[in-house]
Amino acid sequence: VERTCSKMADQTEKAFQKQRGIFLNKKKYIVGQGPKKEPRFVRNVGLGFKTPREASEGTYIDKKCPFTGNVSIRGRILTGVIQSMKMKRTIVIRRDYLHYIKKYNRFEKRHKNLSVHCSPCFRDLALGDLVVVGQCRPLSKTVRFNVLKVQKAKGAKKQFQKF
Numbered sequence: 779v780e781r782t783c784s785k786m787a788d789q790t791e792k793a794f795q796k797q798r799g800i801f802l803n804k805k806k807y808i809v810g811q812g813p814k815k816e817p818r819f820v821r822n823v824g825l826g827f828k829t830p831r832e833a834s835e836g837t838y839i840d841k842k843c844p845f846t847g848n849v850s851i852r853g854r855i856l857t858g859v860i861q862s863m864k865m866k867r868t869i870v871i872r873r874d875y876l877h878y879i880k881k882y883n884r885f886e887k888r889h890k891n892l893s894v895h896c897s898p899c900f901r902d903l904a905l906g907d908l909v910v911v912g913q914c915r916p917l918s919k920t921v922r923f924n925v926l927k928v929q930k931a932k933g934a935k936k937q938f939q940k941f
Contacts, residue, residue: 788838795839798848823851825912827926832899840867842917843897844924851924853913858892859931860907868921869896871909893920906931 789795796802797819820834823844832838833845841847858871871892876885894911896903903909910927917924 797839797846798841818846820846823912823926825851825855825926827910827912830899832901833897836899838898840897842867842895842924843899844912844914844926845897845899847897849914849917849924851912851914851926855910855912855926856892856923857908857910858894860903860905860909861891863896863903863905865893867896867898868918869894869903869909869925871911892923893918894923894925895921896925900925900928903928904931 800817800819802816816837818834820829822829829845833843839846842849844851856873858873860869861872862870871894872889873892874887874889877888878885892911894909895917908929908931909925910929911923912926913922914924916922
């Protein structure tokens with residue numbers, strides 16, 4: 779029985795990509811039945827976040843994905859707005875907050891940018907979308923968070939995103 783490239787996982791890297799704990803070379807099939815669906819490692823990250831359908835039914839392989847890879851979510855859960863999507867599987871989010879100035883008894887607007895790993899299971903992202911991210915182990919020099927949930931942006935004008 780031959781395997782077609784469409785059934786196998788997306789192979790776009792130089793090294794062969796496979797999921798940890800999944801055996802790919804099963805040869806025996808029950809007579810009369812063709813090859814079944816490829817086995818796939820998928821997990822629930824917990825904390826009330828649902829596993830996206832694309833994570834369980836897709837064919838992508840990402841070892842840094844919290845749903846299909848070797849990354850656990852622990853620590854802080856933050857929200858931010860997507861500001862840049864120019865990197866491969868990494869996005870930059872902007873977190874707006876207010877800082878109190880005691881002398882003037884007023885607040886000033888401030889922001890921080892955060893590099894976040896974005897799994898391929900979140901396909902339809904756009905600038906301005908609100909994302910919920912969870913802290914994980916360091917994935918690279920600047921990336922310590924992983925996207926857990928995406929809320930579509932409302933078609934409003936650009937403004938201070940917290941309000």
